[in-house]
Amino acid sequence: MSLDLGATRRDMLIVEDLKKYFPVRSGLLQRVTAWVKAVDGVSFTIREGETFGLVGESGCGKTTVGRTILRLLPANGGRVFFDGEDLFALGRGEMKSMRRNMQIVFQDPYSSLDPRMPVGETISEGMMIHGIGTAQERTETVADLLKTVGMNPYHARRYPHEFSGGQRQRIGIARALALRPRFIVCDEPVSALDVSVQSAVLNLLRGLQSQFGLTYLFIAHNLSVVEHISDRVGVMYLGKMVEVTTREAIFRNPLHPYTQALLSAIPMPDPKFKRQRIVLTGDVPSPLNPPSGCRFHPRCPRVMDICKTVDPAFEQKQSDHWVACHLYSASAAEQTAPSAP
Amino acid sequence: MNNTAPPGSEPNILLDVKDLKTYFYTEDGVVQAVNGVDFAIREGQVMGLVGESGCGKSVTSLSIMRLLGGSGKIVEGEVWLRDRNLATLPEEEMVKLRGGALSMIFQQPTSCLNPIFRVGDQVAEVLIQHQGMTKEQAWNRAVEMLARVGIPDAGRRAKSFPHEISGGQAQRVMIAMALSCLPDLLIADEPTTALDVTIQAQILELMRRMQTEMGTTILLITHDLGVIAEMCDHVAVMYAGLIVEYTDVNTLFEDPLHPYTEGLMAAIPVLGDVRDSLAVIPGTVPDLINLPPGCKFAPRCPYAREVCSQEAPPLIEAKPGHKVRCWILHPQTSAQWAGYTKTDWRFTGEEVFAQPAAATGGTDVS
Numbered sequence: 001m002s003l004d005l006g007a008t009r010r011d012m013l014i015v016e017d018l019k020k021y022f023p024v025r026s027g028l029l030q031r032v033t034a035w036v037k038a039v040d041g042v043s044f045t046i047r048e049g050e051t052f053g054l055v056g057e058s059g060c061g062k063t064t065v066g067r068t069i070l071r072l073l074p075a076n077g078g079r080v081f082f083d084g085e086d087l088f089a090l091g092r093g094e095m096k097s098m099r100r101n102m103q104i105v106f107q108d109p110y111s112s113l114d115p116r117m118p119v120g121e122t123i124s125e126g127m128m129i130h131g132i133g134t135a136q137e138r139t140e141t142v143a144d145l146l147k148t149v150g151m152n153p154y155h156a157r158r159y160p161h162e163f164s165g166g167q168r169q170r171i172g173i174a175r176a177l178a179l180r181p182r183f184i185v186c187d188e189p190v191s192a193l194d195v196s197v198q199s200a201v202l203n204l205l206r207g208l209q210s211q212f213g214l215t216y217l218f219i220a221h222n223l224s225v226v227e228h229i230s231d232r233v234g235v236m237y238l239g240k241m242v243e244v245t246t247r248e249a250i251f252r253n254p255l256h257p258y259t260q261a262l263l264s265a266i267p268m269p270d271p272k273f274k275r276q277r278i279v280l281t282g283d284v285p286s287p288l289n290p291p292s293g294c295r296f297h298p299r300c301p302r303v304m305d306i307c308k309t310v311d312p313a314f315e316q317k318q319s320d321h322w323v324a325c326h327l328y329s330a331s332a333a334e335q336t337a338p339s340a341p
Numbered sequence: 342m343n344n345t346a347p348p349g350s351e352p353n354i355l356l357d358v359k360d361l362k363t364y365f366y367t368e369d370g371v372v373q374a375v376n377g378v379d380f381a382i383r384e385g386q387v388m389g390l391v392g393e394s395g396c397g398k399s400v401t402s403l404s405i406m407r408l409l410g411g412s413g414k415i416v417e418g419e420v421w422l423r424d425r426n427l428a429t430l431p432e433e434e435m436v437k438l439r440g441g442a443l444s445m446i447f448q449q450p451t452s453c454l455n456p457i458f459r460v461g462d463q464v465a466e467v468l469i470q471h472q473g474m475t476k477e478q479a480w481n482r483a484v485e486m487l488a489r490v491g492i493p494d495a496g497r498r499a500k501s502f503p504h505e506i507s508g509g510q511a512q513r514v515m516i517a518m519a520l521s522c523l524p525d526l527l528i529a530d531e532p533t534t535a536l537d538v539t540i541q542a543q544i545l546e547l548m549r550r551m552q553t554e555m556g557t558t559i560l561l562i563t564h565d566l567g568v569i570a571e572m573c574d575h576v577a578v579m580y581a582g583l584i585v586e587y588t589d590v591n592t593l594f595e596d597p598l599h600p601y602t603e604g605l606m607a608a609i610p611v612l613g614d615v616r617d618s619l620a621v622i623p624g625t626v627p628d629l630i631n632l633p634p635g636c637k638f639a640p641r642c643p644y645a646r647e648v649c650s651q652e653a654p655p656l657i658e659a660k661p662g663h664k665v666r667c668w669i670l671h672p673q674t675s676a677q678w679a680g681y682t683k684t685d686w687r688f689t690g691e692e693v694f695a696q697p698a699a700a701t702g703g704t705d706v707s
Contacts, residue, residue: 057537164625194393194564194626199608199619200688206618221537228610228619251613265542266612267567271590279546280539283507 009047012083012215013069013183018042019077020061020068024288036287038064040239041078043314046183051209051216053230053247055223055262057284060236062219063107066185069217070102071095082183100130103176107188109168113160120156123175130179145174148211149204166197173204177212185217190225202229223266227251232320235259238295239287241314245321255323257302294326302327352384355558356405356526361418361428363397363404370630374400376582377418379656382526382575387552387559389573389590391566393605395626397582398562402528404428405560406445407435422526441471444519448531450511454503460514461487461499464521471522486517490547509540513547520551530562545572566609570594578602581627581637584656588663598665600642607686620686636668643684644669646677 020039023032039061046052054062067073069080071087080087082102090098103126106112113122123145124138133141143153149170160168169189176184186205190198206229208214220226226233227247234244235256243256254260261278268275280299285291291298297307306326314324363375375397382388390398403409405420407427420427422443427435439445447453455463464486465479474482480499488495490513503511512532519527529548533541545568552559561572569576569590576593578586578601586599597603607620624641627633633640639649648668659670668674669681 057539166625195605195608196393196622197625199610200621202610203618203621223538224610224612227612228615247615261539263612265538267541267545267565267571269566269570269594269606269609269611271570271594273570277542277546279542281543283509283540284537 009049011045012048013046013217014081015042015044015046015065015069015078016080017078018065018068018075018080020064020073021076034288037239037290038287039068040290042236042239042241043078044234044241044244046215046217047232048215049209049213050231051218051229053226053233054217054219054236055221055226055233056236057221057262059238059284059287061239061287062221062236063187065236066104066187066217066219070099070104070185072104097130100126100179101181102183102185103179103181104185104187105169105172105176105189108192109165109172110160110192112172113168115160118157118159119163119171122160122171123156123178126175126179132179141178142174145177146171148177148208149174150200164197165193166201169193169201170204173201173208177208180212182213183215183217185219187219188221189218191220191222198225205229223263235262238284238290240295240324241322242296242325243321243323245318245323249318249321253321255317255321255328256296256325257300257327258296261301294324352386354381355384355423356382356560357419357421358401358405359419359421361401361404361420362416363400363409363413364416365409365413367412367630372629373582373632374413374629375404376632378579378582378584380577380584380587382558382560384558385556386574387561387572389569389576390560390562390579391564391569391576392579393564393626395581395629396579397629398579399530400582401579402445402530402560402562405526405528406439406443407432408439408445437471440467440518440524441522442525443528444522444524444526445528445530446512446515446519446532448534450515450535451503451508453515454511456503459500459502460506460511464499464514464518467518467521482521483517486521487514490514490517490520490551491543492517507540508536509543512536512544516544516547516551520555520557523555523557525558526560527557528560528562531564532561533568534563534565541568548572566594566606578605581632582629583637583666584664585638585666586664587656592660592663596663598659598663598670599638599667600644600669601638603683604686618687621688622686623688636666643686643688644678644681648674648677 018039019041021035021037024034024036025031026033042065054065056062068075075088120142123142127133127138142156146153146155151167151170190201193201209216218229230247232246233250235242237258243259250259254263261280264275264278278301282299293309294307294312297303304326312324312326314322316322317328358378358380361375361378365372365374378401390401392398404415405427415428418428454460461480461483464483468474468479468482484495484499487499492498492510492513533544536544551557563569573590575589577584578599580601586602597606604620604622608622610619622641627637635650635652636654639645654666654668654671656664656666657671659665669678
């Protein structure tokens with residue numbers, strides 16, 4: 001699966017300093033009184049043919065990143081390049097044809113399919129909108145797609161309520177594949193599924209990737225799933241990217257204290273497994289009023305003075321390993337050295 | 342935790358569930374949610390009940406609490422809490438037990454708290470009801486409990502309303518409430534499923550600490566084998582309303598005997614163990630209104646033989662302290678599987694062994 005083409009792979013999607021703020025309105029006139037900085041300056045690159053896993057806890061902004069990239073939500077700042085083309089500069093018509101290349105699979109297979117539409121129509125709707133093929137050809141494509149995702153062509157005439165969660169997620173994947181996209185945002189595609197069904201959907205996504213040469217942005221909160229499916233991984237905390245690196249490095253050599261704590265918090269299915277767990281104190285702060293300096297500093301077990309005031313830069317620290325943490329910046333280490341015991 | 346008592350000095354049995362059957366009467370038919378469940382928990386132990394959605398693990402716990410609602414009914418079986426059979430206890434007696442000797446925490450802590458009362462009052466109410474404390478005594482004790490479950494600045498926090506606290510804090514409040522009357526048995530139904538992984542770690546640690554300090558017996562219900570491995574002494578694996586395997590936690594993970602347990606363990610991605618593809622259990626869980634005859638797992642079991650779809654296997658003790666409900670391990674039938682090889686569980690997920698692929702039309706949806 002993970003062909004080591006990292007060095008030679010082309011950058012397909014480049015995200016630069018992406019920002020998405022949601023207004024908070026209050027009062028009689030519904031005036032904007034504050035902004036929730038859901039995504040606050042996130043940069044990363046996805047290479048052609050790879051799976052980029054994006055992890056973080058609820059409210060960290062990972063889903064917003066996926067939706068803003070696809071322009072399902074308008075961005076407040078930053079740029080996104082797909083194949084060198086600036087997505088935020090495209091006009092409506094240009095974006096519409098661009099969307100054929102970029103699709104999304106949603107988290108909840110129970111609410112993401114129209115309950116009053118036979119699944120065949122749901123799958124072919126994108127082709128209708130883009131005027132692809134005749135009705136006959138579309139029916140054939142739907143049958144092929146259903147077979148591709150491990151279902152039967154006669155399922156096209158049925159309605160979503162007739163299917164189990166795993167089958168619905170397969171339908172959602174077939175819908176995303178209908179326009180032959182090159183890039184798919186998978187937004188928590190297996191979180192709503194039971195483990196025995198989850199593994200089948202993960203295997204399917206991997207199979208489709210090699211079959212069609214797809215590139216994935218795989219958003220999830222379950223690190224074991226992300227480790228299983230990703231080539232590279234980005235970790236988000238409260239609207240910021242804190243670490244981006246290869247799968248091997250993130251799980252063997254995590255640099256950011258948040259990544260380290262996140263990994264150590266996962267319960268392992270092995271009663272004899274012993275480890276030193278880093279239990280973070282406190283809750284994730286509100287993105288409405290994020291802490292000063294490094295946003296992780298109130299919960300960080302290795303907090304230094306500088307962390308409370310200066311927001312650490314997101315910098316490359318090792319080959320293919322970016323991290324935003326003062327522990328790894330030379331100047332900060334000097335500053336705190338005298339006060340260290 | 343995980344400290345199995347040495348043989349001969351086992352603590353007394355606190356809860357003994359015998360052949361419990363709970364059905365729900367709906368317009369579509371009778372849902373056989375729990376279909377003959379037997380297990381026992383000894384004092385001070387943590388017993389895990391694991392399985393996927395719809396396997397009956399939550400209904401088992403609600404049956405013990407007798408919180409089944411209008412359509413659900415315990416149709417057979419006994420639930421002994423020491424010397425009292427909860428299955429037949431009058432409702433007035435049950436009311437006295439709930440929150441006192443028996444307490445429960447749920448998956449969605451924020452929806453379990455009453456939104457219009459301060460959290461401190463909600464903890465205090467339990468103490469007023471069950472221990473006859475005065476308002477002031479109860480409030481002071483409630484603040485004490487909130488501090489004990491790790492709520493910072495408990496005196497002030499006790500005056501908060503549920504919407505002012507986070508999910509992790511709400512679960513701490515639920516735990517404080519559940520433990521305030523020193524219950525004999527605490528039922529925790531997916532207590533960390535709705536929480537983020539770093540908050541889950543906090544809550545699991547809190548439950549472990551409270552269990553050690555107070556010696557509470559816990560029935561922990563979860564779908565997460567990681568949580569089971571970390572918390573439990575004994576584990577029962579449920580499938581379609583039945584316990585299919587029951588043993589101590591180390592044995593379960595080292596030597597799973599039931600094909601369903603085997604498939605489940607192979608299907609989960611494990612951190613640090615990257616595989617090319619994951620195991621898949623083919624098919625889907627059976628419809629609890631129309632259960633298959635014979636073994637309920639047979640339609641999805643790669644090892645199934647004729648006997649499996651004809652007759653339901655009993656739960657037998659296949660090895661000392663290790664019970665399993667499978668014909669492969671039953672002395673009368675095990676010869677049929679002589680020299681069989683283990684499957685690698687490389688299925689795509691839609692195979693149904695019991696019927697040919699061409700005949701699946703119309704009935705393959707769950």
